[in-house]
Amino acid sequence: MLDVNDIINDIMKEVVGGKTIVVYGGRFQPFHPGHAGVYRHLVKKFGKENVFIATSNKTDNVKSPFNFREKKEIITKMFNIPSNKVVEVRSPYVPKEILRNFDKNKDSLVVAVSKKDSDRLKGGKYFREYNPSSILIPFEKAGYYYVTPMFGKSISGTEVRDLLG
DSSP states (O other): OOOHHHHHHHHHHHHHTOOEEEEEEOOOTTOOHHHHHHHHHHHHHHOTTTEEEEEOOOOOSSSOOOOHHHHHHIIIIIHOOOGGGEEEOSOTTSOHHHHTTSOTTTOEEEEEEOHHHHTTTTTOSSEEEOOTTSOOOOTTTOEEEEEOOOOSSOOOHHHHHHHHO
16 A cells, blocks of 8 residues: 555656666575565565566686576576566676666666665665655665565575585
8 A cells, every 4th residue: 555655756756757776686596485575575566667686697616606597597487587677787786787778867776685785785875775755866876775575484595505405
């Protein structure tokens, strides 16, 4: 259910013409049901056309065994997430590869992070905590971080990799 602030924010976005781009970034080594739950939550909250999964092609044999192509295959085939919503980026917090398709003077950026990762963005000059009742500033001037809820049992990528051997 929308409250008055959400309605005002939606009206202001229409007047200004800006979109809210939501980037859920991570190593996703591998992407698992908890990640899929976060993605579905973001789609429900922000709209499927606005949410992107951002991950790199960086690999190593221990903590990051999957390359981008393999991660994208897991994400799209196992979790039925549209292929065009999974984007290779150099940095999930500076997703230039996604943002170049949007208007830096109208559209806003929200990065979705876990509680533990939100500490990386607090206190800086660019990122602010997302508040659904605020009018968002275009990403040329500021970005926002949204702390995602956890879905399913608390499991780490390390635990999943160990299970896979």
